[in-house]
Amino acid sequence: MKEVLRLDHVKKVIKGKKIIDDLSFSVREGEIFGFLGPNGAGKTTTIRMIVGLMKISEGDIVIAGKSIKKDFTKAIGQVGAIVENPEMYKFLTGYQNLLQYARMHEGITKEKIAEIVELVGLTDRIHEKVKSYSLGMRQRLGLAQCLLHDPKLLILDEPTNGLDPAGIREIRDHLRLLTRERGMSVIVSSHLLSEMELMCDRIAIIQNGKLIDVQTVNEFVQNRTATYQIETGSLGDAAFWLKSEWNIVMSKEGFTVETERENIPLLIRNLAAAGVDVFGVKTISKTLEDRFLEVTNK
Amino acid sequence: MGKLILNEWTKLFRRIGTWVMFGIVILMVIGMGTYLKYDESNHPPQENLNWKQDLTVQLENDRTSLEEVGQNNANLRTFYERQIAIKEYQIENELSPETGQNVWSFIGEAMGAIGFIGVFTIIIAAGIVSNEFSWGTVKLLLIRPMKRTRILLAKYLTVLLFGISMLSATFLIAAVIGFALFGLPEQAIPHLAYVDGQVVERSLFMQLIGEYLLGSIDVLMLATMAFMISAVFRNSSLAIGLSLFLMFMGGTVTMIVASKYEWAKYILFANTDLSVYFDGVPLVDGMTLGFSIFILFLYFALFQFLAFFVFAKRDVTA
Ligand SMILES: Nc1ncnc2c1ncn2[C@@H]1O[C@H](COP(=O)(O)OP(=O)(O)O)[C@@H](O)[C@H]1O
Ligand SMILES: [Mg+2]
Numbered sequence: 278m279k280e281v282l283r284l285d286h287v288k289k290v291i292k293g294k295k296i297i298d299d300l301s302f303s304v305r306e307g308e309i310f311g312f313l314g315p316n317g318a319g320k321t322t323t324i325r326m327i328v329g330l331m332k333i334s335e336g337d338i339v340i341a342g343k344s345i346k347k348d349f350t351k352a353i354g355q356v357g358a359i360v361e362n363p364e365m366y367k368f369l370t371g372y373q374n375l376l377q378y379a380r381m382h383e384g385i386t387k388e389k390i391a392e393i394v395e396l397v398g399l400t401d402r403i404h405e406k407v408k409s410y411s412l413g414m415r416q417r418l419g420l421a422q423c424l425l426h427d428p429k430l431l432i433l434d435e436p437t438n439g440l441d442p443a444g445i446r447e448i449r450d451h452l453r454l455l456t457r458e459r460g461m462s463v464i465v466s467s468h469l470l471s472e473m474e475l476m477c478d479r480i481a482i483i484q485n486g487k488l489i490d491v492q493t494v495n496e497f498v499q500n501r502t503a504t505y506q507i508e509t510g511s512l513g514d515a516a517f518w519l520k521s522e523w524n525i526v527m528s529k530e531g532f533t534v535e536t537e538r539e540n541i542p543l544l545i546r547n548l549a550a551a552g553v554d555v556f557g558v559k560t561i562s563k564t565l566e567d568r569f570l571e572v573t574n575k
Numbered sequence: 576m577g578k579l580i581l582n583e584w585t586k587l588f589r590r591i592g593t594w595v596m597f598g599i600v601i602l603m604v605i606g607m608g609t610y611l612k613y614d615e616s617n618h619p620p621q622e623n624l625n626w627k628q629d630l631t632v633q634l635e636n637d638r639t640s641l642e643e644v645g646q647n648n649a650n651l652r653t654f655y656e657r658q659i660a661i662k663e664y665q666i667e668n669e670l671s672p673e674t675g676q677n678v679w680s681f682i683g684e685a686m687g688a689i690g691f692i693g694v695f696t697i698i699i700a701a702g703i704v705s706n707e708f709s710w711g712t713v714k715l716l717l718i719r720p721m722k723r724t725r726i727l728l729a730k731y732l733t734v735l736l737f738g739i740s741m742l743s744a745t746f747l748i749a750a751v752i753g754f755a756l757f758g759l760p761e762q763a764i765p766h767l768a769y770v771d772g773q774v775v776e777r778s779l780f781m782q783l784i785g786e787y788l789l790g791s792i793d794v795l796m797l798a799t800m801a802f803m804i805s806a807v808f809r810n811s812s813l814a815i816g817l818s819l820f821l822m823f824m825g826g827t828v829t830m831i832v833a834s835k836y837e838w839a840k841y842i843l844f845a846n847t848d849l850s851v852y853f854d855g856v857p858l859v860d861g862m863t864l865g866f867s868i869f870i871l872f873l874y875f876a877l878f879q880f881l882a883f884f885v886f887a888k889r890d891v892t893a
């Protein structure tokens with residue numbers, strides 16, 4: 278598959294501090310790519326470099342074959358982006374805002390604007406001042422602004438921030454539609470993982486400016502050990518070796534342990550030998566959230 | 576570029592504040608006209624029948640001054656020579672000085688509004704870049720397929736356009752009000768210019784336009800400085816504060832420095848009033864029109880270089 282975006286050993290140093298350290302990954306045509314990391318991981322900084330708002334200290338970023346460093350105008354012409362919040366001119370109407378951006382690209386017709394406004398569902402309110410818009414509507418206007426020039430790559434920085442579940446669902450549906458129908462590629466950043474699971478095809482995890490892992494969502498959820506909830510009576514002295522050998526976490530009913538399935542019988546035998554009453558064993562299905570914490574806590 | 580300027584213009588005029596600025600300037604001109612009309616009806620102008628004698632007395636004084644100070648100060652010598660030539664010309668050609676107000680003299684009076692135009696243009700120049708940063712909209716503005724310098728240039732041209740619009744509005748309103756309240760002068764009066772030792776008659780209309788433009792040079796320079804500060808520091812308060820402070824104090828401070836040190840002639844404000852080369856005396860002995868234009872150009876280039884260089888290079892973290 279063709280790649281739409283490639284980061285090549287990208288580094289960013291601000292005031293002697295390494296914010297982004299040797300980041301490389303690529304985004305393929307037509308995929309929704311999740312960019313995941315806790316707050317302060319460097320997601321926004323990376324996005325700022327991709328769209329040329331920040332200079333790249335070392336390395337290069339290539340969008341649709343053009344380097345953002347050497348060929349800024351050609352590269353950025355293929356990108357639609359919202360960096361952090363979708364801040365628009367509040368004293369203009371939604372339509373006047375879109376006109377501002379339409380004038381900065383070649384050949385965007387009135388019909389095109391109307392089509393995009395329809396797509397994001399703002400037709401009824403587009404001639405009202407942005408001041409009066411809810412966050413969800415601003416988010417939609419932000420999306421419209423990205424789509425005017427039919428970019429190959431859409432970049433949304435934490436688009437679900439502050440939205441209610443319905444708004445989040447709406448964004449998700451939009452992105453699916455755009456990738457399927459228009460063949461766009463999308464990068465979505467987030468620190469919320471439950472969202473990514475439903476939205477993305479592949480996910481990159483960054484922490485402290487470093488790439489930890491890139492995986493497809495399926496690999497991500499499958500490739501794992503499981504957590505088991507063991508319901509027990511009092512542990513007594515057994516708590517010591519359980520903690521040191523099995524790395525258990527105490528809970529109300531007993532403890533949880535994270536291990537492979539094959540190890541469970543051994544654990545039960547050991548517990549029985551130590552005289553601990555076992556009332557039940559339960560598998561807790563692990564969410565992406567847990568998996569994420571697991572990866573970032575390494 | 577036209578589309579970018581249209582964008583900036585829209586952003587300016589979709590905000591009430593900009594209209595208020597125009598409103599204030601227009602009201603000021605109207606107020607000035609009303610006051611002068613009221614004043615004129617209380618003290619009707621009287622034709623001075625002895626104007627020739629009066630001018631002759633003034634001529635004598637000018638000649639004595641020329642003898643006394645003209646020897647060692649070239650600029651003062653030019654000044655008095657010019658005064659003498661023009662007065663002689665007036666007497667010879669029976670051009671009595673106009674006593675009452677008329678549309679032309681009122682347009683001249685309305686130049687007092689240029690101070691306000693200056694304040695407003697500086698405020699616009701100070702905000703046009705830094706607002707985008709404080710609004711956060713700069714992130715959407717700078718991810719378009721055009722160079723940052725192009726966008727900045729459009730913003731600068733918009734500031735110029737704004738200043739010129741205010742100036743033209745003032746001129747036009749003053750012409751309309753002046754004509755309505757005071758009418759045309761009884762006889763057409765030419766402007767007397769002194770060129771290469773000769774007195775020549777010039778169109779008063781063109782002369783007034785020239786005076787408006789010359790009177791706006793310090794506004795142009797300070798607005799350019801405010802624009803530069805705004806682009807470099809991304810802070811409109813700093814840009815407004817510093818520029819307005821210099822606008823009000825710069826001239827005075829320069830004058831104080833000039834009374835002690837000759838290097839005062841390199842200060843921006845020693846050079847912003849080019850009209851001294853046409854009917855006045857420059858601040859420091861030996862300054863010429865060419866010198867002042869050169870200094871103005873240097874400052875202008877410095878401001879522009881800083882603005883464009885820094886704006887194109889710096890990371891956008893808004
Ligand atoms: N302009 C800046 N100057 C100094 N440090 C910065 C700057 N911008 C971001 N940082 C630091 O870089 C790190 C990454 O920030 P950011 O990219 O905003 O993270 P994220 O978007 O993943 O929450 C943070 O530790 C932040 O403090
Ligand atoms: Mg962020």
